[in-house]
Amino acid sequence: MKLIRGLHNIRPRHRHCVLTIGNFDGVHLGHQAVLRRVRQYAQDLNVPAAVMVFEPQPLELFRPEQAPARLSQWREKYALMSKLGLEYLICTRFNAEFSQQPAEHFIQQVLVEKLGVKHLVVGDDFRFGRNRQGDFNLLQQAGAEFGFTVTNTESYRQSATRVSSTLIREALVRGQFVDAATMLGQPFHFSGRVIHGEKNGRKLGYPTANLALKRLHSPLHGVFAVTVSNGKEHWQGIANIGKRPTFGGEQLQLEVHLFDFHGNLYGQRLSVYPEYHIREEQKFDSLPALQAQLAQDEAAGRQWFAQRPHLFSIQATTNGQHP
Numbered sequence: 001m002k003l004i005r006g007l008h009n010i011r012p013r014h015r016h017c018v019l020t021i022g023n024f025d026g027v028h029l030g031h032q033a034v035l036r037r038v039r040q041y042a043q044d045l046n047v048p049a050a051v052m053v054f055e056p057q058p059l060e061l062f063r064p065e066q067a068p069a070r071l072s073q074w075r076e077k078y079a080l081m082s083k084l085g086l087e088y089l090i091c092t093r094f095n096a097e098f099s100q101q102p103a104e105h106f107i108q109q110v111l112v113e114k115l116g117v118k119h120l121v122v123g124d125d126f127r128f129g130r131n132r133q134g135d136f137n138l139l140q141q142a143g144a145e146f147g148f149t150v151t152n153t154e155s156y157r158q159s160a161t162r163v164s165s166t167l168i169r170e171a172l173v174r175g176q177f178v179d180a181a182t183m184l185g186q187p188f189h190f191s192g193r194v195i196h197g198e199k200n201g202r203k204l205g206y207p208t209a210n211l212a213l214k215r216l217h218s219p220l221h222g223v224f225a226v227t228v229s230n231g232k233e234h235w236q237g238i239a240n241i242g243k244r245p246t247f248g249g250e251q252l253q254l255e256v257h258l259f260d261f262h263g264n265l266y267g268q269r270l271s272v273y274p275e276y277h278i279r280e281e282q283k284f285d286s287l288p289a290l291q292a293q294l295a296q297d298e299a300a301g302r303q304w305f306a307q308r309p310h311l312f313s314i315q316a317t318t319n320g321q322h323p
């Protein structure tokens, strides 16, 4: 899969494709069904399969406080899509100028002239262009005029419910990690590089690997029993996703303490899989109070892993791959 960063990098050799457009947050099983259809149309028409995504996602530009927490950061989205047999991932910078272009302009300049789209797959509620004026009907009319066809994505359902990024976020907030994994096609996880923190963890007797989250919002907050993987090994532990009010922290951070581990993790890329919600984050009056709570969290985490099958077994049954 070739990554095309920005519309200005679309070259004449990229013309003619079957395209879909969207945010594809999480690249969940519903998204994967759409992307498989795109690939099928592309095979039938003998042209490349392409997907266009926006960075940032539109709501993150318009109303950042209200934008939903992402299920996948850009890097994960890219990694997930690259497994699906598409030829191009077109990443369009979503800024004020782009959002202000009239819908007809986007169709003519981008879809017709730059991309020479042969077939377009979009949801029937897809809206685009200035003031969201462009819709499915407009695309169909334009298709008749400029020589491309448009089809509607069908809802991908599990037990009669339409799988959506919103539903997955709701399952996560309720601590229903198995349900979330069933809709995502893999267990939900955070990924990031281990950075240096304030070195308080060791003094507390709980060294923590701090992950750079690079997120506007997190779909999860609080303390969790987690499985952690670096791609080769995995560990169990406990993690806090929060601002560390006891230390007057302001930035959202993910900190994870691995059970029975005494090495160095700085610089490693870790994936952290929440499996069980232990409690909300709290502000403690003293370090001993936090320490005592951490000991209880550790006990709760160890008990969880002793009693429950963890999400790694789902990983093994859904796609047979270690992350």
Ligand SMILES: Cc1cc2nc3c(=O)[nH]c(=O)nc-3n(C[C@H](O)[C@H](O)[C@H](O)COP(=O)(O)O)c2cc1C
Pocket (backbone or CB within 6 Å): 196, 197, 198, 199, 200, 201, 202, 206, 207, 208, 209, 210, 223, 224, 238, 239, 240, 243, 244, 245, 246, 247, 255, 256, 257, 280, 281, 282, 283, 284, 294, 297
């Ligand atoms: C399982 C776990 C639970 C935590 N819970 C809280 C909490 O409720 N409130 C809080 O202020 N900090 C909490 N922390 C964060 C600790 O304050 C943090 O590990 C400590 O600040 C060390 O930070 P450092 O690694 O940057 O030195 C928690 C950390 C872990 C690993």
Ligand SMILES: Nc1ncnc2c1ncn2[C@@H]1O[C@H](COP(=O)(O)OP(=O)(O)O)[C@@H](O)[C@H]1O
Pocket (backbone or CB within 6 Å): 194, 195, 196, 197, 198, 199, 200, 201, 202, 203, 206, 207, 208, 209, 210, 256, 257, 258, 259, 260, 261, 262, 263, 264, 265, 266
């Ligand atoms: N059991 C463990 N869990 C997490 N990190 C550990 C563990 N043992 C050692 N480490 C190492 O110690 C570092 C954390 O120590 P800490 O005092 O909390 O410092 P920092 O504030 O830099 O995170 C981690 O980044 C990791 O390299």
